[in-house]
Amino acid sequence: xxxxxxxxxxxxxxxxxxxxxxxxxxxxxxxxxxTRQTEVAKLIDVSKCIGCKACQAACIEWNDxxxxxxxxxxxxxxxxxxxxxxxxxMRFSEWENPQTNNLxxxxxxxxxxxxxxxxxxxxxxxxGAIVQYANGIVDFVHDNCIGCGYCVKGCxxxxxxxxxxDHKAYKCxxxxxxxxxxxxxxxxxxxxxxxxxxxxxxxxxxxxxFRIKDLKSRGFENAGLYDPxxxxxxxxxxxxxxxDKPEIYANLPRNPTISxxxxxxxxxxxxxxxxxxxxxxxxxxxxxxxxxxxxxxxEDEANAEKLTEGRHS
Amino acid sequence: MTSDDGDRPxxxxxxxxxxxGKPVTVDRYTVGARINHWITAVSLVLLALSGLxxxxxxxxxxxxxxGGGQWTRAIxxxxxxxxxxxxxxxxxxxxxxxxxxxxxxxxLRRIRDVLAGDExxxxxxxxxxxxxxxVFWGMSALIIILIGSGIVVWDEYFYPFTSIEQKRxxxxxxxxxxxxxxxxxxVHVYAAIWVRGTIGAMTKGRVTGxxxxxxxxxxxxxxxxxxxxxxxxxx
Ligand code: HEM
Ligand code: SF4
Numbered sequence: 001x002x003x004x005x006x007x008x009x010x011x012x013x014x015x016x017x018x019x020x021x022x023x024x025x026x027x028x029x030x031x032x033x034x035t036r037q038t039e040v041a042k043l044i045d046v047s048k049c050i051g052c053k054a055c056q057a058a059c060i061e062w063n064d065x066x067x068x069x070x071x072x073x074x075x076x077x078x079x080x081x082x083x084x085x086x087x088x089x090m091r092f093s094e095w096e097n098p099q100t101n102n103l104x105x106x107x108x109x110x111x112x113x114x115x116x117x118x119x120x121x122x123x124x125x126x127x128g129a130i131v132q133y134a135n136g137i138v139d140f141v142h143d144n145c146i147g148c149g150y151c152v153k154g155c156x157x158x159x160x161x162x163x164x165x166d167h168k169a170y171k172c173x174x175x176x177x178x179x180x181x182x183x184x185x186x187x188x189x190x191x192x193x194x195x196x197x198x199x200x201x202x203x204x205x206x207x208x209x210f211r212i213k214d215l216k217s218r219g220f221e222n223a224g225l226y227d228p229x230x231x232x233x234x235x236x237x238x239x240x241x242x243x244d245k246p247e248i249y250a251n252l253p254r255n256p257t258i259s260x261x262x263x264x265x266x267x268x269x270x271x272x273x274x275x276x277x278x279x280x281x282x283x284x285x286x287x288x289x290x291x292x293x294x295x296x297x298x299e300d301e302a303n304a305e306k307l308t309e310g311r312h313s
Numbered sequence: 314m315t316s317d318d319g320d321r322p323x324x325x326x327x328x329x330x331x332x333x334g335k336p337v338t339v340d341r342y343t344v345g346a347r348i349n350h351w352i353t354a355v356s357l358v359l360l361a362l363s364g365l366x367x368x369x370x371x372x373x374x375x376x377x378x379x380g381g382g383q384w385t386r387a388i389x390x391x392x393x394x395x396x397x398x399x400x401x402x403x404x405x406x407x408x409x410x411x412x413x414x415x416x417x418x419x420x421l422r423r424i425r426d427v428l429a430g431d432e433x434x435x436x437x438x439x440x441x442x443x444x445x446x447x448v449f450w451g452m453s454a455l456i457i458i459l460i461g462s463g464i465v466v467w468d469e470y471f472y473p474f475t476s477i478e479q480k481r482x483x484x485x486x487x488x489x490x491x492x493x494x495x496x497x498x499x500v501h502v503y504a505a506i507w508v509r510g511t512i513g514a515m516t517k518g519r520v521t522g523x524x525x526x527x528x529x530x531x532x533x534x535x536x537x538x539x540x541x542x543x544x545x546x547x548x
Contacts, residue, residue, distance in 0.1 A: 027370035125367040126382050146382030148367060149468040153481050162468060167383060261481040265488060270369050273492040280496040284503035287428065294430040294508045296523040301336045304522025307537050308333040 002197045002207055005184045015180035017133050024132035026124035037134040039201040042174065042185060044109050045211055045239040046249065047220070048195035051076065051090055051107040055187030055196060059088045062175060062186035084163035087111055087172040088187060091250035108238070108249040109187070109196070112159045112172035114138045116232030119258040120171075122266050123154025129169075136201070136235040137174045145169055154266075156231060156256035174235065204237060211239050230257035324410035324439040324532065331536040337522025339536065341514040349402045350515055356396035357498060363389040364491050390467045397460045404453055410440045411450065416531075417443035437530040448501045455494040462487035 017037060022030045060067060065085040070078060076092040088111035095104045118138045121130040129144035130151060140151075140160070147167035151160040160169045175185035183189070184198035197207060208225045215223035224243025227233045238252070246252040328343035342350070363385045366375035379385040416436040420427065420443045426434040427444070441449070465475050465483035475483070505511045510524040525533035 027373060125370065125373065127370060127373055144382075146367075146376075146386045148386045149466070149472075149480075150367075150484070152468070153466075153477060153484060158477060162472075167387070167469070259478070259481050261478075261485050265481075265485045269485065269488060273488065274369060276492055277495050277499070280499040284499060284507075287503075288507060291428060291430055291507075294432075296510050296521060296527050298523075300527040301521060301523030304337040304526040304533065305333070305335065307526070307533065308331060308337050308522065 002194055002199075005182075005189075005198065008181060008183055013181040016182060017135060017180055019131075021134040022131050023134050024118070024121055025128050026121045026126060026130040028127040033134045035134065039136045040174075040179060040199070040235060041136070041201040041204040042114075042188060042196060042198045042236045043204040043208055043239065044236065045195045045197070045208075046106065046108055047211070047215055047223070047239060047241045048193045049090075049107045049109065050193055050195070051092065051105075052192065053078075053090050054190040054192060055109060056086070056088055056090060058186040058190035059172075060086070062178070063087060063173070082110065082159065082161055082171075084161045084165075084170040087170065093248060093250050095248045104241075106249050108252060110159075110250065112138065112174070112236065113157055113228075113231070114172075114174050114235035115156075116234065117258065119154035119156050119231070119262060120151035120160055120169075121154070122258060123150040123262055125150055133176065135179070137176045137179065138235075139173050139176050140169055140171060142166075142168045154258065154262050156253060156258060172236075201233075201235065208237065208239050215239070215241055226252065228253075228256050230255050324412075324441070325535050325539065326406070326410055326440065329440070329532075329536055331522065331525075331533065337525075338519050339522055339525045339533065340518060341520050341525075342518045344518065346403075346406055347515055347518055349399060349406065353396060353399040353403055356392050356399060357494075359392050360389060360396060361491070361495050361498070363392065365495075368488060368491070387469070390463055390469075393460060393463050397456060400452065400456050407449060411446045413443075413446065414439060417446060420444075432527055437534070438528070438532070439535075440529055440532040442528070444500075444504060448497055448504075451497045452494065452501075455490050455497065458490045459487060459494065462490065 021033045021035075021037060023033060023036065024030070059065075065087070067079060067083060067085040070080065072078075073080065077089065079086055079089070082089050088109055091108045091110050093106040093108070095106055096102070097104050114137055116136060118130070118132060121132060121138060124130045125148060126144050126146045129141055129146065130138065131141055132138050145168040147162055147169065149162050149169070151169050152158075152162065160171045162169050175183070175187075178185060179198075185196075188196040188198040197204065199207070205225065205227070212223045212225065220241040222244040223239070223241050226238035226240050226243060226246060238249075240246060240249060240252075242248060246254050328340055328346070330340040332338045332340070362375050363379055365372045366379075366382075366385055367373075367389075373382075376382045376385040379388055416438060419436045420438065423435055426432070427442075462483040464471055466480055466487060468480075505515075508528065510520055514520050522533065525536075
């Protein structure tokens with residue numbers, strides 16, 4: 001068993017990180033924080049999940065969201081998708097293992113992966129609406145959010161959701177408020193099987209190694225860690241029993257990266273765009289300086305008068 | 314809609330007329346056309362300002378003009394809708410006079426003379442020259458691209474209809490088309506300033522005879538010719 005995070009002290013605790021510890025801030029730059037804090041991570045061991053959704057309930061409770069009561073459409077997923085009120089979602093997949101002919105029930109806890117290189121933050125046009133703390137957590141700052149939905153286009157995992165009520169983007173915060181005072185995220189706290197554990201990224205990798213060895217010894221020879229390098233690694237990682245086939249877990253992307261379209265739009269696109277508009281304006285000014293005004297001459301007026309001579313208006 | 318004096322109607326438009334005098338004055342745009350134009354122009358400028366505020370972080374401050382980021386994001390697409398319909402009005406009014414003519418090719422070949430202001434070396438032109446026609450058709454195509462791509466990324470009402478990948482393409486196309494239309498707009502405004510006497514056409518609706526003689530002589534001749542046969546149009 002991974003040693004559980006102790007309960008919080010009763011005395012008030014000052015936060016371990018704040019606005020002074022940002023390593024990235026959308027549409028703006030930040031001074032380097034005094035220290036790159038120890039990176040944190042949440043490890044979700046899919047092989048240990050029993051699908052009880054205690055984590056979903058804890059998430060709703062801690063974040064005080066109000067997911068509307070849905071209808072049963074014959075699957076266990078509830079609600080059907082992530083929503084502005086449901087930051088994490090158990091996705092259930094039935095998969096027939098061709099090697100064993102066994103039906104495997106794969107349950108993946110979906111939600112923000114807290115990418116080390118977050119596409120949402122790269123796409124965001126509003127200064128400070130998305131931030132990344134020095135411990136790796138990616139957070140949305142709703143006061144600064146304009147509701148444009150660019151984060152949705154930037155995210156390789158289809159995570160952010162725009163609220164129809166206040167027109168702001170919502171997603172898992174990795175309980176940055178809890179982590180700031182030395183607690184683990186609410187979902188981790190609620191998980192009865194330790195399918196969710198939380199700690200430093202190194203600790204989590206070590207624990208994952210141990211779990212993967214255990215799974216391999218039980219015949220899951222492709223067990224492995226999901227920490228996709230295409231987004232610089234993530235601060236939410238999975239232990240998968242079939243790490244060679246991430247797609248079978250409700251379409252977990254095999255090699256997620258920020259879309260090249262987003263890189264183009266937010267990279268050279270911006271500078272080329274401003275440059276081209278600037279050049280057009282500069283060309284106009286230069287032309288006027290060189291060519292001077294194009295004026296109608298008195299002869300032109302005289303010619304027009306001659307042409308219209310004898311006509312009545 | 315144009316002169317009906319037997320010659321092939323060129324591109325005299327309803328309301329175009331010539332008044333002899335000193336100087337000669339020429340009616341170029343009706344009140345309706347001018348109102349239509351200015352609604353379009355104001356929408357285009359507001360769209361450019363609100364769009365640019367989201368395009369580059371250094372321009373985000375422009376959102377204060379619209380009451381903050383949330384308002385800017387919400388209002389931009391609606392101004393786009395106004396622009397679309399308003400421009401459609403201009404399109405219906407002006408498309409005929411913007412059809413391509415053989416002298417437009419000559420004009421383009423002599424673009425050096427155009428830029429130098431040596432208009433005596435150019436062919437006589439109808440109501441619009443090839444540059445104005447480029448602006449007209451360019452704006453028409455770009456506004457269609459902008460409303461098409463804009464609707465795809467208008468998440469408030471159209472989110473479910475396209476995939477995220479399609480939205481990524483659309484926002485890139487939208488940003489690129491916006492850059493191009495802003496450049497076309499710069500050319501358009503600059504031309505109106507450079508060629509003195511032009512702005513009156515869109516404010517007062519009139520230009521002087523000398524202006525028409527210098528820049529659009531074929532159009533002027535046709536307007537005068539219309540009077541020769543005495544078929545004055547009441548418009
Ligand atoms: C014609 C109808 C148009 C529609 C429906 C439309 C819609 C949109 C939408 C939905 C967005 C995303 C932000 C938001 O939700 O407000 C956007 C962004 C933008 N629009 Fe438009 N728009 C239109 C026309 C224009 C025009 C004429 C221009 C330029 C003069 C323009 C320039 C921009 C720019 C620069 C952006 C930001 C792109 C970026 O962030 O890279 N738009 N537009
Ligand atoms: S998973 Fe999506 S929303 Fe979460 S940090 Fe990565 S890009 Fe941002």
